[in-house]
Amino acid sequence: MSKIYRFLSEDDTSAFCHKVSDALAKGWELYGSPTQTFDPVKGIMRCGQSITKDIDAPYTPDMKLGAQ
Secondary structure, X not given: OEEEEEEXXXXXXXXXXXXXXXXXXXXXXXXXXEEEEEEOOOOEEEEEEEEEEEEOOOOOOOOOHHHO
C-alpha cells in the first residue's frame, strides 16, 4: 500500500470548492489546513489544499495522481 499526495489550487471561487469536493468523493482525504494567498498579477485571491490517498499499488513518478 502506498500513500500519494496532491496539492489542489484554484482561484477563490466555487470552482475550488468543487475541485476539493470531487477529490473527497473519490476517496482523497484532507491533509492540513487550506491556504489562501493574493495573486497581485491577477488581482484575486487563490486557494490551496493538500490531500492524500492510500492506494493498493506502488507509487511510481509517472502515475497520474488525479486518476487514482
